[in-house]
Amino acid sequence: MSxxxxxxxxxxxxxxxxxxLVPWLLPIAIIAIWQVACATGxxxxxxxxxxxxxxxxxxxSLRSGELQQNxxxxxxRAAVGFLIGGGIGFALGLANGLSQLSDRLTDTTLQxxxxxxxxxxxxxxxxxxxxxxxxxxxLVALGVFFPIYLNTLHGIRTVDPQLIExxxxxxxxxxxxxxxxxxxxxxxxxxxxxxxxLGIMWLTLIxxxxxxxxxxxxxxxxxxxxxxxxxxxxxSILIYALLGKLxxxxxxxLERLTLSWHPAFQK
Amino acid sequence: MQQSLRVFPSTAxxxxxxxxxxxxxxxxxxxxxxxxxLGLTIRGLRKAFGDNEVLRGIDLHIPAxxxxxxxxxxxxxxxxxxxxxxxxxxxxxxxxxFGESARAEDIRVMFQEPRLLPWARVLxxxxxxxxxxxxxxxxxxxxxxxxxxxxxxxxxxxxxxxxSGGQKQRVALARALxxxxxxxxxxxxxxxxxxxxxxxMQRLLERVWHDQSFTAILVTHDVAEAVALxxxxxxxxxxxxxxxxxxxxxxxxxxxxxxxxxLEGTILRxxxxxxxxxx
Ligand SMILES: Nc1ncnc2c1ncn2[C@@H]1O[C@H](COP(=O)(O)OP(=O)(O)O)[C@@H](O)[C@H]1O
Ligand SMILES: [Mg+2]
Numbered sequence: 001m002s003x004x005x006x007x008x009x010x011x012x013x014x015x016x017x018x019x020x021l022v023p024w025l026l027p028i029a030i031i032a033i034w035q036v037a038c039a040t041g042x043x044x045x046x047x048x049x050x051x052x053x054x055x056x057x058x059x060x061s062l063r064s065g066e067l068q069q070n071x072x073x074x075x076x077r078a079a080v081g082f083l084i085g086g087g088i089g090f091a092l093g094l095a096n097g098l099s100q101l102s103d104r105l106t107d108t109t110l111q112x113x114x115x116x117x118x119x120x121x122x123x124x125x126x127x128x129x130x131x132x133x134x135x136x137x138x139l140v141a142l143g144v145f146f147p148i149y150l151n152t153l154h155g156i157r158t159v160d161p162q163l164i165e166x167x168x169x170x171x172x173x174x175x176x177x178x179x180x181x182x183x184x185x186x187x188x189x190x191x192x193x194x195x196x197x198l199g200i201m202w203l204t205l206i207x208x209x210x211x212x213x214x215x216x217x218x219x220x221x222x223x224x225x226x227x228x229x230x231x232x233x234x235x236s237i238l239i240y241a242l243l244g245k246l247x248x249x250x251x252x253x254l255e256r257l258t259l260s261w262h263p264a265f266q267k
Numbered sequence: 268m269q270q271s272l273r274v275f276p277s278t279a280x281x282x283x284x285x286x287x288x289x290x291x292x293x294x295x296x297x298x299x300x301x302x303x304x305l306g307l308t309i310r311g312l313r314k315a316f317g318d319n320e321v322l323r324g325i326d327l328h329i330p331a332x333x334x335x336x337x338x339x340x341x342x343x344x345x346x347x348x349x350x351x352x353x354x355x356x357x358x359x360x361x362x363x364x365f366g367e368s369a370r371a372e373d374i375r376v377m378f379q380e381p382r383l384l385p386w387a388r389v390l391x392x393x394x395x396x397x398x399x400x401x402x403x404x405x406x407x408x409x410x411x412x413x414x415x416x417x418x419x420x421x422x423x424x425x426x427x428x429x430x431s432g433g434q435k436q437r438v439a440l441a442r443a444l445x446x447x448x449x450x451x452x453x454x455x456x457x458x459x460x461x462x463x464x465x466x467x468m469q470r471l472l473e474r475v476w477h478d479q480s481f482t483a484i485l486v487t488h489d490v491a492e493a494v495a496l497x498x499x500x501x502x503x504x505x506x507x508x509x510x511x512x513x514x515x516x517x518x519x520x521x522x523x524x525x526x527x528x529x530l531e532g533t534i535l536r537x538x539x540x541x542x543x544x545x546x
Contacts, residue, residue, distance in 0.1 A: 165355065166382040170442075171371055171398035180395070184386040261386040261426045 049231040054238065057231040066220070071239065074205060074216040077133070078243075081140025082201050089145040089197075090190070093152025097186070098178070110149065118142040119207055131212040136205065143204040144197040151193025155186025188262060191255045198247045206240060304332035304482035305365050305373060305449035307352065312361035313506075314347055321347050323506030324361070331366055331449075334476055334483040336493035338534065339503035345486040348503070349376065349452045352484065365450070372398040372446040379455045381435035383427040389438055390414065390423040396442035413445035414438075416478075417471060433464035437471065444475060451476075453485045457492070466522070469496055473518070490538070494530045495520055502537050510537045 031051050037043045038050030045053070061067035092110070096103040118139060129135035159182050167181045209218025217236045224232035259265040312325040321344040329335050337345050350356045352363060353376045365373075375396070383392045393410040394401055414420050417437040427435060436456060443451060453472070457465045473496055476483045487493050493500045494514055502510035512534060516526055 162378070162380060162382050163384065167395075169353070169355070169376060170395050172395075180387070181384065184384070187386075261388075261428070263428045 081137045085141030085144035089148035097156025143200040147196035148193045155189030159185040306331040313359045336497035373449040375443040375448040377456045381439040396445040413441040417441045450482045
């Protein structure tokens with residue numbers, strides 16, 4: 001008992017304002033060193049622009065409205081592709097976890113497709129869709145599908161059979177058993193899939209936009225490369241990193257909210 | 268720990284507690300007289316898993332309200348017998364009949380593992396025990412009363428992971444009790460607890476059995492526990508009932524008393540001789 005009671009106190013120290021800054025110390029230090037290295041000429045501006053130059057590029061791009069436009073396009077592609085691929089993956093994961101018939105019908109096929117790296121499909125996808133929106137959405141959806149499918153399936157297959165038996169003893173029907181026992185039990189695993197999928201989502205989008213797009217952050221970076229605008233190239237890379245971090249934080253927050261019963265997710 | 272807490276109806280928080288306790292007791296007696304323990308009769312019960320004949324003809328009558336302990340070596344089929352009684356397995360042959368027609372919520376099981384839902388707070392876990400009556404408006408009050416019964420009312424808003432092993436088992440007991448079952452089957456419910464927690468849980472079991480007068484069937488590997496709690500100890504060997512020993516010792520029983528120890532010795536000798544014959 002005493003150990004349990006002492007834990008929260010340790011956490012309040014970490015949760016205070018100073019504690020909240022700790023994870024940001026390293027990035028801030030890196031940016032400071034970077035700025036100094038560029039200002040003293042230790043690093044040539046042709047290799048890496050100073051952070052201040054990147055900020056300036058961001059400001060200019062914001063003024064022209066180009067940056068918001070590209071971020072919005074990329075974000076839209078990521079979100080829609082994620083919803084389609086993730087939705088199908090989640091639905092199939094549920095179906096195959098709950099129904100033997102569905103599992104036997106589709107799982108082998110899906111496992112076979114899984115072994116094809118989805119980015120290897122790019123030439124085919126360009127042939128099919130050109131550099132249309134559909135090409136990017138298809139690739140993102142395909143990339144996001146598997147982590148969500150596999151982890152949803154795994155979560156449902158590893159539900160404690162003793163809990164299911166308990167639910168049956170206490171008169172739970174199929175729907176209630178799913179809602180009260182199976183789904184909550186699979187949720188931590190589903191979140192693992194979600195986090196994986198978010199990583200793959202950005203990666204796929206970067207690649208797709210770099211190769212086959214006429215708008216979006218990846219396209220912005222490629223254009224800048226052609227005109228040797230290295231500050232814009234670095235800017236778009238940083239924005240990708242920021243968006244990735246944002247997506248990750250959002251999923252973590254959701255996780256903390258829904259898994260508050262789990263000892264590993266205490267504030 | 269448990270003795271001071273009884274059932275408090277949540278509607279009358281403002282009346283003095285002593286009055287409430289008395290009212291609750293009277294209400295409970297009335298409810299009880301309507302639903303007392305259920306007797307059961309087992310005839311020629313057999314069960315095999317593949318080639319493994321686990322139960323080879325069990326004949327047993329348990330009168331309503333009796334506290335029966337079932338002992339036997341590990342793997343002799345105690346859990347299988349309990350699961351058959353609870354309807355979790357289908358008999359290979361033979362019958363199990365209850366005195367009157369039993370509803371699903373009349374028969375409850377408690378396992379060695381608490382089997383609480385980790386994602387439901389303590390009170391919600393207890394509400395699960397109401398079965399089909401979970402949705403009724405008095406579900407909350409009934410669950411609170413059952414929690415008070417096992418002395419854990421102040422834990423109602425906690426997640427299960429913060430509870431100790433003994434507390435989890437008490438929540439599981441509250442969940443089993445909340446539907447006022449008429450038969451309560453226990454499969455080594457105290458097996459995973461430390462010695463002191465075991466003893467206080469044994470007292471709790473005896474008290475709720477005494478208060479609610481359900482029929483209790485306790486599977487245990489601890490013969491001392493069996494003679495301390497039960498009216499009767501049944502020894503299973505080779506898939507049959509080898510011994511059926513009445514425990515005619517007045518309650519409350521004193522732990523470590525000579526007559527209990529003597530009876531424990533007798534039953535242990537039965538168990539060990541069966542073991543030697545096999546070896
Ligand atoms: N579902 C099952 N499938 C196959 N064999 C089982 C099953 N349940 C129990 N058994 C076997 O039945 C025997 C009795 O098991 P059990 O009733 O759990 O024993 P006990 O509770 O007395 O230790 C054991 O040999 C066990 O392996
Ligand atoms: Mg057993």
